[in-house]
Amino acid sequence: MAARRSLDDKLAALRALRGQSLTNEQKAELRARIGDRSNLVVAAAAAIAGENSLVECAGELEAAFDRFLINPLKDDKLCRAKLGIVQALNDMEHPDSGVFLKAARHVQLEPVWGGSEDSAAPLRAAGVLALARVEGTGALPLLVDALADPAEDVRSAAATALGAVGGEAAGLVLRLKARIGDTDPDVFSECLGGLLAVDASEYLTLVVTYLDPSDPIGCESAALALGKSRLAEALDPLVECWRHSSSSELKRHLLLAVAILRRPAAFDFLAELVATGPEPDAAEALAVLGIHKDDPLIRERVKSVVEERDRPAIRAAFDRAFG
Structure with missing residues (x-):
């Protein structure tokens, strides 16, 4: 039980650092945690390093990544540490492609009921996106291969990366x-x-x-x-x-795609649909406009249209969408 409490204490201490401006002492402690044996602790520490763009931690993060490649099934189940490290290095715009390349090629078959399952798809996806940033057109051969990856996450990331390149x-x-x-x-x-x-x-x-x-x-x-x-x-x-x-x-x-456009003319179309369209269409327009409910200008405009039309069903649709 003591070991478990020790792990909980480490994770609690790291959670307390989220969103803070770190002191030199806290940064030193964070670097020590990147060297921890627990993949959960390293993943949490990496997230904070990336959040604060602590480029001075890059060396420790790279070393930790390689350490978790030695016996990944035992030491880094579900690739938690490796994924956290890759995301942190990419957040701090790390210029070296070494870790990203290893991540993009890593397969980790973990035992599950009835066989095994690759837990490294999110890691490969993160590596692919980071490589596109670092290497640009130099990453094209790997991105083409990733577009044929068995995992949907990796193929999606490859398509996004190709668009960015x-x-x-x-x-x-x-x-x-x-x-x-x-x-x-x-x-x-x-x-x-x-x-x-x-x-x-x-x-x-x-x-x-x-x-x-x-x-x-x-x-x-x-x-x-x-x-x-x-x-x-x-x-x-x-x-x-x-x-x-x-x-x-x-x-x-x-209609959701129209709302996602975030163009003035798109909002005009949806507002007109609320104002004059058949009630089912007006309700659907309100439902998709609800993704912008935290925008006060859109909220007030839509509310005004709903009040002017003054139909119970449409008022109810507005309440559902905008809370």
């Missing part, structure tokens, strides 16, 4: 992946979003072709990519698809 080569890889498709809708959406990040003027038309109500899953993926792009040119295709959709679920996803 940009350039003709990244665009062509993402275009090919979009044409082939993916079994996971989120991965497919990230591929389309990556294309828009590479060159919106070139790839917008291609992404819009997937706004096809006859393929609801592909349509939802394209809508999300367009919404996250924040492109003004994405609004009209989203609204046009919404008008031609018969599925209430698909229409809900399309």
